[in-house]
Amino acid sequence: MKEGRDMKGRTSTSSRKLDHLRICAEGGVEAGSPGFSDVRLVHAALPECSLPAIETEVRFLGHRLASPLFIAAMTGGHPEALPVNRHLAAAAERAGIGMGVGSQRAALEDPDLEDSFTVVREAAPTAFLCANLGVVQLKEHGIEWAERAVEMIDADALCIHANFLQEAVMPEGDHDARGCLGALATLCRDFPVPVILKETGAGISREVAARLWAAGVSAIDLGGLGGTSWAKVEGIRSPGSPAAAMGERFADWGIPTVVSLREVAGTGPVIATGGVRSGLDMARALALGADLCGMALPLLAPAMESEDAVIRAIDGYNRELAIAMFLSGARTVKSMRNVRTWITGTTRQMIRKKQEIPYGG
Numbered sequence: 001m002k003e004g005r006d007m008k009g010r011t012s013t014s015s016r017k018l019d020h021l022r023i024c025a026e027g028g029v030e031a032g033s034p035g036f037s038d039v040r041l042v043h044a045a046l047p048e049c050s051l052p053a054i055e056t057e058v059r060f061l062g063h064r065l066a067s068p069l070f071i072a073a074m075t076g077g078h079p080e081a082l083p084v085n086r087h088l089a090a091a092a093e094r095a096g097i098g099m100g101v102g103s104q105r106a107a108l109e110d111p112d113l114e115d116s117f118t119v120v121r122e123a124a125p126t127a128f129l130c131a132n133l134g135v136v137q138l139k140e141h142g143i144e145w146a147e148r149a150v151e152m153i154d155a156d157a158l159c160i161h162a163n164f165l166q167e168a169v170m171p172e173g174d175h176d177a178r179g180c181l182g183a184l185a186t187l188c189r190d191f192p193v194p195v196i197l198k199e200t201g202a203g204i205s206r207e208v209a210a211r212l213w214a215a216g217v218s219a220i221d222l223g224g225l226g227g228t229s230w231a232k233v234e235g236i237r238s239p240g241s242p243a244a245a246m247g248e249r250f251a252d253w254g255i256p257t258v259v260s261l262r263e264v265a266g267t268g269p270v271i272a273t274g275g276v277r278s279g280l281d282m283a284r285a286l287a288l289g290a291d292l293c294g295m296a297l298p299l300l301a302p303a304m305e306s307e308d309a310v311i312r313a314i315d316g317y318n319r320e321l322a323i324a325m326f327l328s329g330a331r332t333v334k335s336m337r338n339v340r341t342w343i344t345g346t347t348r349q350m351i352r353k354k355q356e357i358p359y360g361g
């Protein structure tokens with residue numbers, strides 16, 4: 001997208017980031033179904049473990065995390081995003097969980113906006129933090145921007161986001177996706193921190209996952225359909241515009257999170273994001289093979305309020321996860337993988353269809 005500046009001298013990237021925050025905070029931005037309501041965990045009548053002794057700790061890319069809950073990339077790049085990021089980061093530090101920042105493009109274009117990102121490492125000196133850059137910006141600016149993004153927050157990993165659904169519905173979006181896989185492979189070759197490819201709400205198929213592993217990514221955040229819809233957000237941002245009509249048309253385009261998880265699980269480290277709305281959803285995702293469970297939208301309102309509000313939300317989700325693990329007879333996250341599931345409805349149909357198609361077909 002072409003860069004300009006608004007009347008306050010801020011880049012259009014920066015003002016767009018603020019629009020996204022405000023629109024998402026108002027609600028009505030979700031579309032489709034992630035498929036979690038189609039997944040049932042088999043109940044263990046005699047769990048043979050104690051609820052207070054349930055262990056939610058996990059290891060991810062060499063880091064120990066207190067819970068598989070991951071705060072998915074949301075914001076930064078505007079002064080109003082600074083307190084939001086501070087609350088999220090301080091809560092991530094206290095809870096011992098990982099967090100991703102929003103796209104750092106605005107601050108890479110305008111270093112005056114770096115504060116809204118650097119605050120994250122200040123508030124979370126030891127947390128597992130992920131930097132964030134769009135795959136199109138990676139293609140245009142190469143390893144230099146990737147390195148600057150990581151340095152800005154002393155990140156432990158770098159998320160490269162793919163958002164071609166969002167770009168395609170905007171007439172002024174980035175419509176040229178050629179060369180992204182090559183740019184990713186070049187980056188992965190000898191980048192100092194692990195690279196995670198992240199979708200933003202339309203999911204990853206097993207064919208795309210195979211190409212990503214071959215390119216050298218260390219993990220995939222499958223960002224499936226059923227949570228925040230970027231087609232919808234862009235539509236709301238420009239009412240009556242061509243983007244609004246396209247946004248509505250393509251609001252539920254994509255691979256639902258549970259279906260995408262079934263496509264990708266077991267091939268490498270996976271974060272399941274997109275419509276994860278409870279600790280029970282987290283347990284379902286873990287049983288289906290996720291390593292971490294990302295949440296963005298549910299943590300936005302608490303993050304706009306305070307660090308304590310984010311902690312309350314995280315504690316609530318972790319408590320639900322522990323109860324689901326207990327009732328499944330799984331004392332550890334690792335043993336959640338062995339819990340049997342029943343999959344019903346449309347999700348079952350989509351998964352069945354996949355099984356009929358030979359790999360690569």
Ligand SMILES: Cc1cc2nc3c(=O)[nH]c(=O)nc-3n(C[C@H](O)[C@H](O)[C@H](O)COP(=O)(O)O)c2cc1C
Nearest residue numbers: 024072073074102103161227228274275295296297
């Ligand atoms: C307000 C907001 C801003 C976001 N900004 C970014 C971003 O800058 N970069 C990115 O990779 N993902 C971004 N996302 C996408 C999320 O990381 C996540 O993939 C998506 O929202 C699906 O999760 P959810 O259904 O829990 O919201 C944003 C999400 C929200 C709600």
